[in-house]
Amino acid sequence: MLRDVVTGLAQVLRDEIGDTLADDGIDAEIEPRLVMSPSEAIVLDVYPGAPSRDSEAAAFGDMSGFHVLTVRARAAVTESEEAQDILMDMIDDTHALSVAAAVESDQALDGYATQVVVDADGFSGLLEFASGSAAPMVGCTWRVLVGVAVS
Numbered sequence: 001m002l003r004d005v006v007t008g009l010a011q012v013l014r015d016e017i018g019d020t021l022a023d024d025g026i027d028a029e030i031e032p033r034l035v036m037s038p039s040e041a042i043v044l045d046v047y048p049g050a051p052s053r054d055s056e057a058a059a060f061g062d063m064s065g066f067h068v069l070t071v072r073a074r075a076a077v078t079e080s081e082e083a084q085d086i087l088m089d090m091i092d093d094t095h096a097l098s099v100a101a102a103v104e105s106d107q108a109l110d111g112y113a114t115q116v117v118v119d120a121d122g123f124s125g126l127l128e129f130a131s132g133s134a135a136p137m138v139g140c141t142w143r144v145l146v147g148v149a150v151s
Contacts, residue, residue: 001112001148002048002067003032004109004110004112005067005069005109005112005113005146005148006032006033006046006047006048006069007032008106008109008110008112008113009032009046009069009071009103009109009116009144009146010030010031010032010044010045010046011032012102012103012105012106012109013030013044013046013071013099013102013103014030016101016102016105017030017044017090017097017099017102018030020096020097021042021086021097026042026082026086027040027041027042028040028042028043028044029042029043029044030043030044030045031043031044031045031046032045032046032047033045033046033047034047038074038076038137041075041076041080041083042073042074042075042076042083042086042087043073043074043075043137044071044072044073044074044099045071045072046069046070046071046072046144047069047070047072048067048068048069048070049068049069049070049141049143049144050068065147065148065150066145066146066147066148067145067146067148068143068144068145068146069143069144069145069146070141070142070143070144071099071103071141071142071144072139072140072141072142073087073090073099073139073140073141074087074129074137074138074139075087075137075138075139076136076137077136077137077138078136084138087138087139087140090140091140099118099142100118100123100142103116103118103142103144104116104117104118108149109146111149112148112149113146113147113148113149114147114148114149115145115146115147116144116145116146116147117144117145118142118143118144119142119143119144119145121143122141122142122143122144123140123141123142123143124140124141124142125140126138126139126140127139127140127141
């Protein structure tokens, strides 16, 4: 079921962000797993994340029944200024490329979820990602909480 949730969320990102980028002639790699060696200048990946809560906070907000996922967006800094501009648009909640808005646009994920929310405290800000021998990348992460649909 977790794999179905992650796959559904990646498909939402393809539909909302990938299609918008494709309309402008920009390729993006969007995958339901960690992308270790990106093939494109723009990459989004979705993978299970840690709740990163202390025990005191956990006592007041039990996360049982929720999957905690990470959505990561990265852009190659050596490609062009356009890639970095796209990343900035992904951070902007009012832009058509907003990752947070895309993530929350489908609350059901093909029936596997009852709720999909971006944790406002789970946004990383701009981070540098080491890519081994590949081009250096910058990006950010969002923590996403997905309510599990029980049938």
